[in-house]
Amino acid sequence: MDERPISRILIWLASASFLFLLAPVLIVIPLSFSGDVFMSFPPSSWSLRWYASIGQHPKMIDAFFFSLKLAGAVTVVNLLIAVPAAYALVRLAPPGAATLMSVLTAPLLLPTIVLALAMLIVAARAGLLATPQGLFLAHLVVTLPYALRIISTALATVPIAVEEAAATLGATPLTVFRRVTLPLIIPGLVAAGALSFLVSFDEVVLSLFMSGPRLSTLPVEMYHHVESRADPLVAAISVLLVLFTLFIVIVVDRSLGLARTFVK
Amino acid sequence: MPAEDHVSPVTKHNADETAAPDRFLSLQALTKRYGDTAAVDAVDLDVRKGEFLAMLGPSGCGKTTTLRMIAGLVPTTAGQIVVDGRDLTNVPPYQRDMGLVFQSYALFPHMSVAANVAFGLEMRGMAKADIRARVAEALQLVRLTGYEDRRPGQLSGGQQQRVALARALVIRPLILLLDEPLSNLDAKLREEMRNEIRDIQRRLGTTALFVTHDQDEALTMADRVVVMNKGRIEQTGTPEDLYERPRTAFVAAFVGRTNRFPGTGAGEVVHVGGVTMRCARPVSGPVEVMIRPHRIHLDGSGERRADDNHASGTIIRTTYAGNVVQYDVQAGDTVFNVEQSTDATGALVSVGTAVTLSWSVANTLVFEAAP
Ligand SMILES: Nc1ncnc2c1ncn2[C@@H]1O[C@H](COP(=O)(O)OP(=O)(O)OP(=O)(O)O)[C@@H](O)[C@H]1O
Ligand SMILES: [Mg+2]
Numbered sequence: 001m002d003e004r005p006i007s008r009i010l011i012w013l014a015s016a017s018f019l020f021l022l023a024p025v026l027i028v029i030p031l032s033f034s035g036d037v038f039m040s041f042p043p044s045s046w047s048l049r050w051y052a053s054i055g056q057h058p059k060m061i062d063a064f065f066f067s068l069k070l071a072g073a074v075t076v077v078n079l080l081i082a083v084p085a086a087y088a089l090v091r092l093a094p095p096g097a098a099t100l101m102s103v104l105t106a107p108l109l110l111p112t113i114v115l116a117l118a119m120l121i122v123a124a125r126a127g128l129l130a131t132p133q134g135l136f137l138a139h140l141v142v143t144l145p146y147a148l149r150i151i152s153t154a155l156a157t158v159p160i161a162v163e164e165a166a167a168t169l170g171a172t173p174l175t176v177f178r179r180v181t182l183p184l185i186i187p188g189l190v191a192a193g194a195l196s197f198l199v200s201f202d203e204v205v206l207s208l209f210m211s212g213p214r215l216s217t218l219p220v221e222m223y224h225h226v227e228s229r230a231d232p233l234v235a236a237i238s239v240l241l242v243l244f245t246l247f248i249v250i251v252v253d254r255s256l257g258l259a260r261t262f263v264k
Numbered sequence: 265m266p267a268e269d270h271v272s273p274v275t276k277h278n279a280d281e282t283a284a285p286d287r288f289l290s291l292q293a294l295t296k297r298y299g300d301t302a303a304v305d306a307v308d309l310d311v312r313k314g315e316f317l318a319m320l321g322p323s324g325c326g327k328t329t330t331l332r333m334i335a336g337l338v339p340t341t342a343g344q345i346v347v348d349g350r351d352l353t354n355v356p357p358y359q360r361d362m363g364l365v366f367q368s369y370a371l372f373p374h375m376s377v378a379a380n381v382a383f384g385l386e387m388r389g390m391a392k393a394d395i396r397a398r399v400a401e402a403l404q405l406v407r408l409t410g411y412e413d414r415r416p417g418q419l420s421g422g423q424q425q426r427v428a429l430a431r432a433l434v435i436r437p438l439i440l441l442l443d444e445p446l447s448n449l450d451a452k453l454r455e456e457m458r459n460e461i462r463d464i465q466r467r468l469g470t471t472a473l474f475v476t477h478d479q480d481e482a483l484t485m486a487d488r489v490v491v492m493n494k495g496r497i498e499q500t501g502t503p504e505d506l507y508e509r510p511r512t513a514f515v516a517a518f519v520g521r522t523n524r525f526p527g528t529g530a531g532e533v534v535h536v537g538g539v540t541m542r543c544a545r546p547v548s549g550p551v552e553v554m555i556r557p558h559r560i561h562l563d564g565s566g567e568r569r570a571d572d573n574h575a576s577g578t579i580i581r582t583t584y585a586g587n588v589v590q591y592d593v594q595a596g597d598t599v600f601n602v603e604q605s606t607d608a609t610g611a612l613v614s615v616g617t618a619v620t621l622s623w624s625v626a627n628t629l630v631f632e633a634a635p
Contacts, residue, residue, distance in 0.1 A: 165366060165370040168363070171383075
């Protein structure tokens with residue numbers, strides 16, 4: 001399309017770095033079809049045995065469903081907190097709103113390991129270590145900043161005049177929110193929800209600190225598995241995870257696209 | 265003047281206001297302060313039912329703030345807003361029944377044209393069938409029948425503005441409030457919409473308050489014009505009042521083009537940079553003299569009266585603009601801007617020609633010079 005040499009170089013560079021970033025991930029795919037007992041690349045034989053063997057690891061399956069439920073709960077509660085909070089910060093703009101926003105989004109900047117350590121200490125005191133509640137709270141803390149940021153941005157793009165117009169036409173503040181503001185920030189909600197879900201679902205460091213032998217998330221369970229055995233089982237799970245993530249991204253993209261055409 | 269002196273019981277208002285049809289909308293010492301500065305400063309204004317009132321003033325003079333206080337979108341600092349005998353000062357916007365049209369249109373982007381217009385009726389709990397009929401009627405009024413299912417994003421600026429107008433009118437508002445509704449449209453469309461808005465307003469008999477900083481818009485559309493400056497009302501009157509009988513130098517200069525000279529009053533006459541002219545009222549001390557360019561005659565053009573003011577000078581610049589020619593005439597130390605309408609047979613007077621200017625005493629407006 002564009003014939004300028006500079007853009008061709010850029011495309012080439014982008015492809016190269018993309019490949020570099022993605023290469024390790026791509027290696028996982030052939031690995032998952034390995035017939036070997038140990039992870040080695042390239043595999044000496046091919047099979048589906050590692051996919052089949054997932055069924056023989058109930059801990060892995062339990063962890064998957066726990067991660068799923070955890071991410072789901074975190075996403076829902078996250079949105080329930082982030083929407084009113086973002087609304088208050090952006091629309092009501094109380095004094096110090098900017099500072100409050102910085103404080104609330106600080107966990108994004110903090111090294112996760114520091115956060116994890118802090119939470120470990122608090123959770124241990126509160127008796128929340130290795131409990132669903134503890135993991136839930138920890139995940140909420142790391143995902144809330146994302147949701148808050150995205151929803152605040154979405155809210156800030158809704159012109160106040162549109163809300164005021166609704167008010168002068170007879171809509172109470174709650175109705176204005178329900179009929180005007182909310183529909184206009186749906187793309188933001190979908191994006192915030194998806195990101196919360198994926199961040200929670202992928203979270204390792206915090207989960208590692210907060211889980212225990214009886215309760216762990218899928219990434220933690222996979223980590224423990226790799227620690228003790230070097231078989232290609234985790235490669236098979238990884239491929240399924242990539243597919244699962246891809247599925248979510250596509251669903252989000254579709255609904256965002258839909259929301260966009262719907263709003264335009 | 266502090267508004268606290270002004271407070272009187274609401275019930276008393278009711279008796280007073282309904283009795284006076286001249287005061288359908290009544291602003292009483294309406295004030296809005298942001299910190300130390302008053303955006304709107306003790307504004308008193310009465311608007312008749314069915315009247316089309318324009319609020320005219322330079323940027324930042326408080327027009328929008330006044331309008332938004334009437335709509336209930338900006339809380340007042342002091343004063344009262346009374347409509348049809350009801351004190352609305354502390355009533356929330358969604359209970360005021362005001363139809364507000366925004367400069368940015370502010371249509372609901374996620375709703376169809378029909379849904380936009382229906383919104384206010386829905387809020388009033390009207391039956392579906394009635395809503396449909398009223399929406400169709402409103403869209404017909406603004407000539408947008410057939411556009412029901414479009415989204416605002418698929419309309420031109422003029423069409424969006426008409427949807428905004430229909431949406432505000434369909435609720436049969438107490439007052440139609442328009443905040444520079446035409447400023448985002450191109451010149452031709454603006455003229456068209458002026459007439460359209462005016463016609464619709466007349467037909468419906470809606471009381472309308474129209475904010476603008478465009479004097480042409482104010483003069484051509486409004487029954488009465490309010491000229492605002494720095495949060496205060498400078499003058500209220502018919503377009504003719506403001507143009508012919510401006511009460512302040514600000515109004516004279518803001519409404520219409522004018523020559524503006526500093527001078528010294530000496531009873532019946534004023535000395536302006538080497539030219540002495542008579543004025544309509546006796547003045548003394550430093551004054552400002554204003555003469556409209558097209559009210560000055562060049563070399564015997566127009567009708568002459570014995571008591572006209574005169575000045576002799578030389579043309580230093582000629583600007584041809586099709587329908588008019590503008591001459592800059594140096595007379596004494598003063599440069600007069602003179603405007604003559606053109607004629608197919610008339611020739612332009614060239615630069616350097618010596619000419620005599622004449623204008624009537626009535627067109628020689630004098631104001632005390634601003635301190
Ligand atoms: N929210 C606010 N906070 C502080 N000052 C404000 C606020 N809104 C308006 N002002 C000030 O009040 C004054 C009047 O503003 P307003 O918007 O009413 O002017 P306007 O006459 O509508 O001007 P324009 O023709 O530019 O729209 C301005 O000096 C403005 O800076
Ligand atoms: Mg304004």
